[in-house]
């Protein structure tokens with residue numbers, strides 16, 4: 879019998895305060911995990927607060943705090 883796997887699917891959703899576009903920070907940033915700046919579900923830590931984000935829709939730059 880072959881093994882059956884279940885895949886975690888983590889998203890980090892935010893909304894642009896400028897144009898209200900909703901997007902996933904992980905999907906938008908190809909290097910999110912490679913850069914390893916954050917661990918999965920990280921929140922309430924210095925490195926997961928005031929994180930610079932750029933809206934893929936309008937280019938607005940803002941800061942977010944990761945929450946879980």
Ligand SMILES: [Zn+2]
Pocket residue numbers: 894895896897898899933934935936937938
């Ligand atoms: Zn925007």
